[in-house]
Amino acid sequence: ETGVTQTPRHLVMGMTNKKSLKCEQHLGHNAMYWYKQSAKKPLELMFVYNFKEQTENNSVPSRFSPECPNSSHLFLHLHTLQPEDSALYLCASSQDLGATNYGYTFGSGTRLTVV
Amino acid sequence: GESVGLHLPTLSVQEGDNSIINCAYSNSASDYFIWYKQESGKGPQFIIDIRSNMDKRQGQRVTVLLNKTVKHLSLQIAATQPGDSAVYFCAEPENSGYSTLTFGKGTMLLVSP
Numbered sequence: 325e326t327g328v329t330q331t332p333r334h335l336v337m338g339m340t341n342k343k344s345l346k347c348e349q350h351l352g353h354n355a356m357y358w359y360k361q362s363a364k365k366p367l368e369l370m371f372v373y374n375f376k377e378q379t380e381n382n383s384v385p386s387r388f389s390p391e392c393p394n395s396s397h398l399f400l401h402l403h404t405l406q407p408e409d410s411a412l413y414l415c416a417s418s419q420d421l422g423a424t425n426y427g428y429t430f431g432s433g434t435r436l437t438v439v
Numbered sequence: 440g441e442s443v444g445l446h447l448p449t450l451s452v453q454e455g456d457n458s459i460i461n462c463a464y465s466n467s468a469s470d471y472f473i474w475y476k477q478e479s480g481k482g483p484q485f486i487i488d489i490r491s492n493m494d495k496r497q498g499q500r501v502t503v504l505l506n507k508t509v510k511h512l513s514l515q516i517a518a519t520q521p522g523d524s525a526v527y528f529c530a531e532p533e534n535s536g537y538s539t540l541t542f543g544k545g546t547m548l549l550v551s552p
Binding site: 326328330357364365366367369372380414416421427428429430431432433 | 473475480481482483484485488528530539540541542543544545
């Protein structure tokens, strides 16, 4: 366990479904991130939250909707996804916004399959 | 934007060999680099980092070398073990107003017994 927990580990959903991914960290970190990892591509940053406030939306389609109720929890709400959205979704946290202090701690990810 | 990339997509070695994984970066202003290891079914895990005022940094069985002249980073793993089989990423802070990490595509390291 890295200290960042993601649930569920695996998710299969239809294109008309609505589902949510959950991320939880008890490391006392102030910044949290959602990344998308597709085959043969670099990790793609989706959203950044610092002290519960969204600081970056990296041109992500509106069918992905993040929520950060507090510094320990991060959600990614999914609706009307497309098959090309199938990927591993990784949550990460860091002490502060900025990567110069040991980088990020990642969760194990949610493997999402859209059918 | 700036890119972080890797020379070799797959590296196959025998157990006990030394492994070298390379990374080229394009942002000459980058002052911090990190290597991550991602095992199957897991998220990336921090291995070692290096700041630009250093050329070399050693950890347990791992060494990172930084050549700022040619903007090249390498990760050396001594006495590679089957448990080292994973994808290895280099990363650097993105050159924006606040720093998020930019990752390379990764190199798959396969260690044969």
